[in-house]
Amino acid sequence: MTSSTTSRPPPQPAYQATPGSILNVNRNFYSTLAKADRTPIEAFTLPIRSGRAWTVPAGHIVRLSTPEGPQVGDLNIWNLHNPRERFWAARTRQLHASHVSTYDRLWSCLPYLRPMVTIIADTLGGREGYDVDEWGGRCHDLLGTRCDPYVNQMLSGDEYDFHCHSNLTRAVLPYGLTEFDVHDVLNVFQVTGLDKEGRYFMEASPATRGDYIEFFTEQPVLMALSTCPGGDLSTWGWGEGGGGEEGEKKSMVECCRPLGVEVFALTDPAVLSGWSEPQPPKYRGRHGMQIPGGEA
Template identity: 45%
Template sequence: MKELELTVPPRDARAFVVPAGHFFRIVSVEGSQVGDLNLWNLHDLSERFFSGKTRAFHGTHVSTGSRLWSTLPNLRAMATITQDTLDWYGWDEDGAGVHDVIGTRCDPYTNLLLHGLEYHWCCHSNLKRALAAKLNIPLSEAEPHVHDVLNVFMCTGFTRDTHQYFMKASPVRPGDFIEFFAEMDLLAALSACPGGDCSASHSSDAAPCHPLKVEIHRCPEDSLGGWRPARVNGYSRSHGTERVK
């Protein structure tokens, strides 16, 4: 049952809550568009999506069955990908895949370093504004919580000769979606990247951009069986200070 639907405007972001045991979808609605996704524990923003550990567990790109893991010390599944209409893409002739956990979000600081220009609608800034608005906190308080993203619908890989990160046009089309099952109460934020399909320029108004849709679905409680929200990692956290005798 659909509980909520919202639109993320082009070159902007929106934050939303997904209760544990609910599904949420990110849907392409008008044209080829990449989204940058952040996830936090709704009750503790210090626990957030850990792209590096997710990459270590599942590889550089994720799809159906992959889990999005949280930061240390809790290290637990935040969400599981349950459907992905781009599963068919796999790996192309350039070695590229879809939905990467390699790249960071585009940001105004890097843009200024590389191009000497200020641009205010990078995914980092968009996510920062969305989080601040959702929590009603100052922008300066929101910024430290913005983190490396899941690049939804983004098509990327590494060059074979120099092993450098590259981007190419996303294969996503209207009607395509990726769906997640929330393993805990989540606060999420999604930015519709200013790069559009990310085939050319970033951090400018040059690329055609489109909105993304978010749907949150509740499933009947009796369909969850014995499922329970993800538990924190069971490590003792002694870190060698209590030696075993």
């Protein structure tokens, strides 16, 4: 029997937020944070095809914006004091969705598994602004990862040093990290999806001048952002077949724009009353090491 003739209900999400679950955030609290008075403590503009890292204390707000129009950014996050704890894109995708928006959290890797940041505002998210399009595309992508010089060289034979992987690598060097610390990203302002054959596709960013996404830092973090060399992805040319029909492509650099970064402290600390830094799960086992042959 084919799927078109079955009447079974659609499968349920594997991870569902139940009352009291850490997945079921207090929306009133985070909505209050988004509207609360704030004091700017750092702001900079990230030029095209570059990367930069910066530190943020716990309990602060970070805004990433498109000050001159659409531009994709690749975001990495580490715990400020322990870079082994870093953003885990795959688990975040499972716990929330393939594309994230307001009230979703970005989770850290094992054995820490706790929220690093919570999204508190988003002018483009799939559940608030840019809805799913006719191809199934959504914004703020967790399906893909950063562009890198290795796959580019493998597929095209070209050498290029300003892919997002390289931009992030340069950005974290002053903080004692290396290429090996760069990890899978959140592609902010990027629209992606899977076609009917399950193949990954990218579309032009729908961002306009002044769009933004805001994060509340649940722990002290080091963040790094790359302004993707593909710009707004209205055209792109790395890899086999990239960029559309020959003769229709414009230079990718013409599609590149800066990204804005702002960090804020909450003006009234009382807004954070009752909030505390999330702690890792209290798993105290030893992964069955006492029975190396496995469970009987």
